[in-house]
Amino acid sequence: MYTADAMASLLRSTDPDLRDLARGAPPLLEATTSLPTGVTLLDCLGVGGMSTVFLAELDATRRSEELSPLTPRRLVIKMMKPATVHELEMAGLAHEATFEREVTSLRRMMERRPPTEFVVGFYGRGFVDVLAGARAVRLPWIALELVDGGAAGTSLTDRVGRAGEGCDPVRTLRLAQGIAEGVRALHEEGVIHRDLKPDNVLVVGPIDDETPKISDCGVARVEGILTTMAALTWEYAGPEQLLSRPGERNPLIGTWTDVHALAAVIWFLITGEHWCAGRADEAWRAGERRPLRGARRLHPAFATEASLLDEIDVLLARGASPRLPRTVPTPRRILCPATAEPRFESVEAFVARLFPLLDACAARSVDRAAQRSIASTSFRTTQPAGETDGVVSIVPLAELVDLDLTRGLGASIRQATPGSVAFQPDGRALARFGARLFLLSDGPPLEVDVPPEERSTIATVSHVVRGPGGGFALIGPRHIRLLKAGVFRDVPLPVHPADAPGAGLQGGHPARTERPLLGPIEAAIGDGRVFGVVTAETEDSDGGPELWTSRDGIRWSGPTILPLGGRVKSLASGPYGTLVVGGSARGRGRALFLGFDGQASVYTQGVNQRAALEIALCGADRTSWAAGEGFVLSFDRASVTVEELEISGRPVAMGLDPVGVPWLVTGRAVLRRHAGLANASWRVYFQQDVGAPPLLAIGFTAEGACVVDAAGHGAVIIPRDIAAWRRGPLPGVPSKVEVPPALPGTHSPLGHPPRA
Template identity: 45%
Template sequence: MILEPEPLRIKDPELRDLVTSRLPLVEATTGHFTGITLTRLVGVGGMSTVFQADFDPAFRSHDLWERTPRSVAVKIMKPATVMEIQLANASLDDIFKREVIALGRVMERVPPTEFVVGCYGSGLLDVLLGKTPMRLPWLALELVSSGALGVSLTARVEREPEGIDPIRALRLIRGIIHGVRILHEERIIHRDLKPDNVLVVGPVDDETPKLSDCGIARVDGVGTTLAGMTYAYGAPEQILSSPKQRNPLVGVWTDVHALAAVVWFIIGGEDWCRDDNDPEWAAGKRRSLLYANRVHYGFHAEGELFSRIDQVLQRGAASKLPDGAWTVEARKVYERAARMMVTSLFEGVERYPNVDAFAADLLPLLEKVADKWKTRARKEKRAATTLRSPKLAAAEKVTTPILGVAEHPARWSSNAQPSAAPNGPVLAVYQPDGRILALFGSQLVSIIHGEAAVVGVKPDVARLLEKTKWMVRGPIAGFALVGSSHVLLIGRSAEPTLMNLPKPQSGAPLGPIVATVGDGRMFGIITADAENVESDLELWVSENGVSWSEAYEVPLGGTVHAMVNGTSGLFVVGGKRGAAARALQLGHDEICRIMTQRLRKRPPFLVAVAGVGKDCWAAGEDCIVRLDGDSVETEGGLPFGIPVAMALDVVGIPWLMTKDKVLRRHGGGSAAEWIVYHRRSEDKPAFVAIGFTAEGVHVLDAAGNTTLLVPHDIHSFA
């Protein structure tokens, strides 16, 4: 569609008036409709204004990614920013095209990393501000929504007056480090890492940090922001940058400086640098984390480890550059100016040369503090980490449980035709941002908001796909595909990685894997005796995807069908000889509770979900029970058939899915009832996976189609 390329008349230099009506975004250079329609103002930043937008793939501009989802965020550079760039004689085209190409390399990873905000393309918009014609660059980005918790790391940290606990801090920091590592693997230096540029999705006990503004502000020498630097987080070598000249002193170590300051903010609850006039910061002196105002008690309780963390952060944000930064070019161009303007670049301890060296010293310390805090919290009978606020769905009968149903047929990219989606058994798992990895037979598919693309794998990996029985979220990042004798990690690095399996201390061969758990907080497998899958059950846990814990005995006395990670421990459910239900809890207090009361006459449990508190729900054919320690309560509801999955929504309410129904728990105690919220049409493929975001409930079927269910009380998801 070609529209008249007449500039849009605007009065507001902040661009708020672009959404007074639904505005079709027209590419300035061609006059073509891009397929994007601006619908809502999201926010105004220092450089740009962000809008929510709808995307119609029928009119997709060639500058947009083939798999651009139907809802995106559009970030448009403000007129004042454009004028500042022009005054510096810099090229707008170079600024955006260079970064879109670079971020495109991140998006070319299939599946893309969950720790970097997706970038789907760019363009130019002609506007008339008063009488001044201007051409404004824009980027189409992943739309990140997190409800009332806040979408930025800044907002999430500021909501915790007692500080971020060690367990939650470790999860956030691991994700941010992984995101920076991915950027550096693709030769992208962020140069403006800060809490405002880290977006967060998911409830507080299952957060995914996402690096944003990855290069929108990568212009050397145009003010402090456009030079890719925020004073409280930027490295001192960035001060030396000048217009239209590459600064060879800026490298991966520059992001390490900002990364250390972001970690300090997460743990300390405030900016490391007090303000833009902080004389100690300017001189390269870094105040101790021990005296930050909002450090969680769990860190202070581990004095020696906390001091060592402080030392690592001090070195991470040290002014003195690593020796490798001083190339021949750098010394020739900048050494003289540096010795005059930024003497701290040559003083004190040397900064870590890269993110891997920084992480190698930092993460083991954070892991030890988190482990010790779990033990201390258990002894003090307090919650070890912040949990999502549990809510009860109304106990009364809900006549219209769903406000809206939006069906999205799978759109397959050019590397797979729609006919490539087979009918039949499918394995799939959702991430907190709504992304899916699915295994259709032997075909691995990444689905992002309904846009499907086949994950290309080598023959040796393809053979493992054929043997895969379970798919879960992987340790720290990505996904884990698990079979009887393999754990394959997808999305953790550019290529699939085969994880080393644990080695029994006895030296005996490892038995077959019979179950797995992976929820973003914990990853583990259960192995059994090679001759009898109901005996010699052992649990192995990996926190980092590299090493394994010692084995824990799992005396279930039956076949394991599912295990889930809860706040009070690990729940393991299954059946004995295919007839009677079995369940046990491996508590964080190291006590194993075998639940036998009122289970023997129940059908084998096939799925389970752990609640926010001590509750766990397990389901077999036409049977749902609530488990709490030794207590077992049967809960009501219509016969629903054979369960496929159970999951917890963002406000802590459990859901159950069969091949043709989606049910939600209402009420509590003896009055609890499971109500059908959605039924599959007879002519549609079976349901295979369920996930949750702030937008609602997402259901995937065996053909790759997705359905968004909007509950009647969706306001509670905010």
């Protein structure tokens, strides 16, 4: 029973699905304590079968104990609907236990440092009392990561469906690797998802740099929790799930159940269609799997690879076989015709066979694209900002204001250097300060535990980039470490074929070889599309620095000789190849474009007479840029154009925002490329105060452009066209230029927007 005072404090909704619950931006109170959580509901984002999802905002100064200290300013509140609570009670199931399964599985993911980027982040849980119509009901809620895919769509269903056809091979491989990595991370924590499907895979980042995130673990089976809800999405569920009953453990469910769904999801990526027609698909129920060639929306790049496509088809059919793995006791496996191949037991076994085929298909697709002089994969459109675009506001990230204050680190923190910060598409970044690593996000910085034996190695890291297949790579002159889901792994350095173990054996003895040892690593690339390192030219080199690339951090391809005539300082990948820039021994500019056809086009006119180029950036339509101190060069096939800067400075970073507009970061300013009457120009969006630490890096989310300086301070730059970065206008977007004050007892962490 509720008292009169308690009734007055209830949230109110007249809609069965709670669509109007966020009207008036009500605060979220914790029902068990009647205390504020610090969360304000802003808008209803969507309604699912069991829950309603709200956009919310956190006041960190009022954050309750139910929420993690890592909770970001903007988040999602997922609340169980009143009808779901009633149905569970009628079935004799506790609705609290239903949400507890999702809480348990997601909490395990977040205990990793850093957590995997391929599972939606979880920040806490609680209960809220709601007056739903005339009935008061207590509803469970959980706080989750806000995933905003922008105009391209937020779910895998949205993104693939809007294209009108399946994904190209390069994009398919990238998405499939991320989804498989997320499923594998769940399985490592004893979690079986049981409802993996395109609707439950959220995607963040532009079309050429997508990070899939597995969501909706509410029907997962967690090791140690025996009962689970029955869940079945016909197009993706394994036949063993037909035998599941609510509240009971189904012994036929295992990791292979998610393998079945993963195979069906990859089939969807390639074809743009569901594998079966649901309950009415008699062939599916009989254990037959539709071939890829029969899909109407099969991507043409797959269709031209008939032999590889057939091999992929066989493995997908086995991945989604109705026959359970051989490790399942025989009586339990007899659910299908005895002639069916047994399903793969684990994700690892499945992708170990499938991904080399997808990789080969992607490589052939890139080669064909190079021969036809077309883009190798989908890529966001590149454009300058319009004449009327500008800065709306600068919002300091309080959680990144001062590492000294938030962690009590004081003078023990060494300032970071250029190349020490790497952003992921979801806005998380890894930053190196001396021998210490911090995960930066919209919440407080999180220190990553560096094992004592790794600290001296981390202290010598010169490049922090995104790793192959996820995570981060920490690269020094003579070492590469991969940090993935909280685990450090040594990446073997590349070796020349003649230097490899067993190479050149003659009569059982090593043959004499004149191949030189590798020079130190002088540059690296890790942008979600390409991962590689450049080893410096040595006296015995064959004509320049050498580029080595790797898709998995185990095997290397190369080397590719880079006839740059100097040292490589930066690389950037695009849909036609890689731009490589640097400087000569005398500090003059050097640039070349390495096409996917293996041809290197060296730029001399307009480049060699200028100062060394420090940073590179590739866009669509063969356009790319490189920046030196005080200037930017635009490359378009064979032509080079100088573009004007409003303020000069040494460049440290470049990037494309979600709508394809290039940005430049110098030690003191952030600039954005604008259209001009003649040539494009770069306008100042942000300027660092005199005497403040230099800027280092930039990343992009639906909230704006995130910049970080050498001391770990941060800010978000919100441009006037921010609505185009999002799936739609979100509440709370500032409408005028403003600089919020610093937190009490602190200084303003970064500079200011340019004066009008």
